[in-house]
Amino acid sequence: MVGVKSRREDLRPIVTKSIKKKITEDEVEDERVGEGNEQPLSPASRLFHEPHFNCYILAIMGCTKRVDPDIVKAGLETTLLRHPTFSSIQVVSDGKTGEMSWIRVKVDLEKHVIVPEIEQGMDSHEQFVEHYISNLSRTTIDTSRPLWDLHILNVKTSEAESVSIFRIHHSLGDGTSLMSLLLACTRRTDDPEALPTVPTQKKRVVQTRTGGFSRPFLALWELFLLIWNTMVDVLMFIATLMFLKDTETPLKGPPGVEFTPKRFVHRTVSLDDIKFIKNSLNMTINDVALGITQAGLSRYLNRRYCEEKLDKGATEKKNNLPKKIRLRAALLVNIRPSPGIQALADMMEKDKTDAKWGNCYGYVLLPFRIALRNDPLDYVREAKATIDRKKHSYEAIYSYSGSDLTVKLFGFKVASALCYKVMSRTTMSFTNLVGPVEEICFYGHPLAFLAPSVYGHPHALTINYQSYMNKMTFVLAIDPDVIPDPQQLCSDLEESLKLIKNTIISKAMRT
Numbered sequence: 001m002v003g004v005k006s007r008r009e010d011l012r013p014i015v016t017k018s019i020k021k022k023i024t025e026d027e028v029e030d031e032r033v034g035e036g037n038e039q040p041l042s043p044a045s046r047l048f049h050e051p052h053f054n055c056y057i058l059a060i061m062g063c064t065k066r067v068d069p070d071i072v073k074a075g076l077e078t079t080l081l082r083h084p085t086f087s088s089i090q091v092v093s094d095g096k097t098g099e100m101s102w103i104r105v106k107v108d109l110e111k112h113v114i115v116p117e118i119e120q121g122m123d124s125h126e127q128f129v130e131h132y133i134s135n136l137s138r139t140t141i142d143t144s145r146p147l148w149d150l151h152i153l154n155v156k157t158s159e160a161e162s163v164s165i166f167r168i169h170h171s172l173g174d175g176t177s178l179m180s181l182l183l184a185c186t187r188r189t190d191d192p193e194a195l196p197t198v199p200t201q202k203k204r205v206v207q208t209r210t211g212g213f214s215r216p217f218l219a220l221w222e223l224f225l226l227i228w229n230t231m232v233d234v235l236m237f238i239a240t241l242m243f244l245k246d247t248e249t250p251l252k253g254p255p256g257v258e259f260t261p262k263r264f265v266h267r268t269v270s271l272d273d274i275k276f277i278k279n280s281l282n283m284t285i286n287d288v289a290l291g292i293t294q295a296g297l298s299r300y301l302n303r304r305y306c307e308e309k310l311d312k313g314a315t316e317k318k319n320n321l322p323k324k325i326r327l328r329a330a331l332l333v334n335i336r337p338s339p340g341i342q343a344l345a346d347m348m349e350k351d352k353t354d355a356k357w358g359n360c361y362g363y364v365l366l367p368f369r370i371a372l373r374n375d376p377l378d379y380v381r382e383a384k385a386t387i388d389r390k391k392h393s394y395e396a397i398y399s400y401s402g403s404d405l406t407v408k409l410f411g412f413k414v415a416s417a418l419c420y421k422v423m424s425r426t427t428m429s430f431t432n433l434v435g436p437v438e439e440i441c442f443y444g445h446p447l448a449f450l451a452p453s454v455y456g457h458p459h460a461l462t463i464n465y466q467s468y469m470n471k472m473t474f475v476l477a478i479d480p481d482v483i484p485d486p487q488q489l490c491s492d493l494e495e496s497l498k499l500i501k502n503t504i505i506s507k508a509m510r511t
Helices: 043-047 069-078 125-136 175-184 214-242 271-281 285-306 341-350 377-391 395-410 412-424 486-510
Strands: 056-063 088-094 099-104 148-153 162-169 186-188 263-270 327-334 361-368 428-433 440-442 445-455 461-468 471-478
Touching (some): 056 125, 175 327, 175 341, 263 271, 271 471, 285 428, 285 461, 361 395
Antiparallel strands (some): 056 162, 263 471
């Protein structure tokens, strides 16, 4: 097991007046990053070095066979290490302003690929894996080397023959870019030379009449909605910054929750069931995922509020939920299109750096409607209405621009404090990532499941949806002191999917 350090220990960069004095010549490669020896960190990446946002991304991968560390190291040598970010350290280039830069170094894979000794005869392999991953959230990565590592656990679980965990500091890139990079290191099982196929969302074409005033009227109406929704969202963002807090529910973490160790659990369901709901209701996967989450959280909170009382027979009008619960999720949105898998694979193969990289994101405050519905389809309808409205708003661009402007005017400390206020006054984080449609291999090791997550931010609950082949995995990162029964929450999410699907089937049979 890796050594455990206090989770409250800040990620301290190396302060250098002259980089050449602090880093010896044999550690620095002759390669250059960008146009010079130093490439500055973006303001968004720099914010992830503030104590309240010392975030790490985890990519938990279950493999269908035992992982050979030597094969993985050889694969990393020819792919991931060619990416400048993964072969560079971060140094403070200006001690007064706190500006940081990248410096390329030689990477010792023995320090990055960790294979712990596994005790024989343990009671539960699942419990061992869960405890190991939880212990990672107690530790930090040594800042004298690139901020990533890979842990290989050759123990058999109910889902896989072995489990590997990629841990990457969030300053290296946003979640979507990092997942794209990870997939660029894999190949299809049925074609070892082919990259994974990841579906892209098709833009809907709205059919309108060409005659009369229909087209210009609709354009003006959409422009009005865009301006109005943005104004409302900006005001809500400012209100959250100043005073507006979510309701104190059993899901909301206390101050300092970003420093506590997390527990990571996941559950896999059928992606075909989600697609069935999507097609039946003419919606998107995102709409369905949000609807399932609203239904699952409502069921879970109704149970938590009833304490020892039986909650059987709870209805929309008679249940244990308080009235008018305000529960919002912070949703990370890419402002800049993430680099494609092919572009990243070419970059690693040919040492090109044309693909755009880094953290470039804005936050959207996504409201969840917590209530029990007699008709389970109402959860999905409400979710679609919420997402459609957010699509007609520049809230993400506003939050990114506002944060960037704050950094330039007042510095990273002030920007970090303001971001922390907004995040800590919401309840949870939520993401939905699209994965490969066919089975893939991680350096020759077929993957049984893929479960990404994150820790280090001020939320006691983070829910990530990840599709892979014909499966959808939802991953929960929770504070066990706030949510002591995460498996029950997983069951509520799974049961909500079944209820929504069965309702559609039963209604179709009656018509």
